[in-house]
Amino acid sequence: MARDHGFHPVRIKRIIQETADTRTYVLDASFDYQAGQFLTFKACGTLRSYSMSSSPATDPELTTTVKRVPGGLVSNWMHDDLSPGDLLEATLPAGVFCLRETGAPLVAFSGGSGVTPVLSLVKTALATTDRRVRLLTADRDDESVIFRAVLAELAERYPDRFEVHHHLDSLSGFVTESGVKEFAAGALDADFYICGPDPFMDLVERALLAHGADPGQLFIERFGLEEDEPAGEETEGTVSIVLAGKKHTVPRRSGETLLQSARRAGLSPPFSCEAGNCATCIAQVTEGAAQMKINNALDDDEVADGWILTCQGEPASPHVTVVYED
Ligand SMILES: Cc1cc2nc3c(=O)[nH]c(=O)nc-3n(C[C@H](O)[C@H](O)[C@H](O)COP(=O)(O)OP(=O)(O)OC[C@H]3O[C@@H](n4cnc5c(N)ncnc54)[C@H](O)[C@@H]3O)c2cc1C
Numbered sequence: 001m002a003r004d005h006g007f008h009p010v011r012i013k014r015i016i017q018e019t020a021d022t023r024t025y026v027l028d029a030s031f032d033y034q035a036g037q038f039l040t041f042k043a044c045g046t047l048r049s050y051s052m053s054s055s056p057a058t059d060p061e062l063t064t065t066v067k068r069v070p071g072g073l074v075s076n077w078m079h080d081d082l083s084p085g086d087l088l089e090a091t092l093p094a095g096v097f098c099l100r101e102t103g104a105p106l107v108a109f110s111g112g113s114g115v116t117p118v119l120s121l122v123k124t125a126l127a128t129t130d131r132r133v134r135l136l137t138a139d140r141d142d143e144s145v146i147f148r149a150v151l152a153e154l155a156e157r158y159p160d161r162f163e164v165h166h167h168l169d170s171l172s173g174f175v176t177e178s179g180v181k182e183f184a185a186g187a188l189d190a191d192f193y194i195c196g197p198d199p200f201m202d203l204v205e206r207a208l209l210a211h212g213a214d215p216g217q218l219f220i221e222r223f224g225l226e227e228d229e230p231a232g233e234e235t236e237g238t239v240s241i242v243l244a245g246k247k248h249t250v251p252r253r254s255g256e257t258l259l260q261s262a263r264r265a266g267l268s269p270p271f272s273c274e275a276g277n278c279a280t281c282i283a284q285v286t287e288g289a290a291q292m293k294i295n296n297a298l299d300d301d302e303v304a305d306g307w308i309l310t311c312q313g314e315p316a317s318p319h320v321t322v323v324y325e326d
C-alpha cells in the first residue's frame with residue numbers, strides 16, 4: 001500500500017460569502033498543512049483541488065476559498081448545493097507552493113481566486129518571520145476583490161513590512177509587463193510567488209525574468225489544467241493500464257505520460273494538479289519501468305515499491321503496465 005494518499009471525510013462548519021461569486025468554506029479538519037498547500041476534493045464523480053486560504057500559523061480553523069467558474073462542474077456544485085454540516089471527501093494537504101526558509105523579501109502577484117494560497121503565504125510570512133512582504137492583487141473590478149478587509153487589516157498591523165496594491169482592470173486595464181517591473185523594482189533579491197489565470201501568470205513571469213529575476217526565485221501555482229501536448233511518434237512497445245480491474249493496452253508513444261496514454265485508451269483515470277504535487281493520479285508499475293519528470297508527492301519507499309505519479313511518469317522500457325488502485 002502507498003502512504004495515505006486517500007480521501008478523508010471533512011465536515012463544513014460554516015460558509016462565508018466573500019464576494020458575489022466567491023465563498024470560503026470553514027472545514028472541521030485537523031490536518032497539518034503548510035501555507036500555500038491545497039486539498040483535493042472528490043465531488044460530482046471527479047476531483048478538484050482547492051488551496052487553503054487560512055494560515056496554519058495564525059488561523060485556528062482551516063479554510064478553502066472557491067470561486068465560481070462559469071459552466072464549471074464542481075465550483076458551481078459547491079456554491080449551489082453545499083451547506084454547513086455537509087461532508088466533503090478530501091485528500092491530505094499537498095503542494096509545494098510554500099515558503100522557503102530564507103530572509104529574502106516576498107513579492108507576490110495574484111489574479112482573481114489566485115489570492116487564496118497567496119493570502120495563506122502572506123499571513124504566515126508576516127506572523128512567523130521578519131520578512132518584508134509586498135502583494136499585487138489583480139481583479140476585474142472593485143466588487144470582485146476577495147479578502148480586501150483582511151489584507152487591509154494586515155497592512156495596518158504590519159505597516160513597515162507589508163504593502164498591498166489592488167490592481168483593478170476596470171480602472172487600469174490588464175496588468176502590464178512594465179507595471180510588474182515597477183512593482184518589483186528594488187526587490188530583485190525577493191522570492192516571487194505568482195498565482196492567477198494562465199495569461200496573467202505568464203505575463204508576470206516573463207516580466208520578472210526580463211527584469212533580471214532568478215528563475216529559482218519564482219514560485220508559480222497553476223490552477224488551470226495544462227493542455228495535453230500533442231502525442232509523439234509511435235515507438236516500439238506498449239502501455240497497459242489496469243483501471244477498475246480491467247486491462248487496456250495502447251501502443252507506446254514517445255514523450256507521452258502514463259496518464260496521457262490512459263486517456264488515449266479512452267479511460268478517465270483520476271488526476272488533479274497534473275504537476276506532480278498531489279498524488280491523485282497515483283498507480284503502481286507492475287511490469288517494466290517508468291520514470292517521473294517531477295515528483296513532489298511520493299517518498300523514496302513508495303517509488304521503490306513501484307508507485308508512480310502517472311501525470312509525470314513516462315515509460316522507460318518497451319512494455320509497461322500500471323495498475324490504479326480500486
Ligand atoms: C493546485 C490547485 C489549487 C487550486 N486552488 C483553487 C482555489 O483555491 N480556489 C479556486 O476557486 N480554484 C482553485 N483551483 C481551481 C479548481 O481546482 C477548479 O479547476 C475550478 O474550480 C474549476 O473547476 P470546475 O469543476 O468548477 O470547472 P470545470 O468543470 O473543470 O470547468 C472549467 C472550465 O472549462 C469549461 N468546460 C468544462 N467542460 C468543458 C467542455 N466539455 N468543453 C468546453 N469547455 C468546458 C467550463 O465551462 C469552465 O469554463 C485550484 C486548482 C489547482 C490545480
Ligand code: FES
Nearest residue numbers: 272274278279311
Ligand atoms: S495529478 Fe497531481 S500528482 Fe499527478
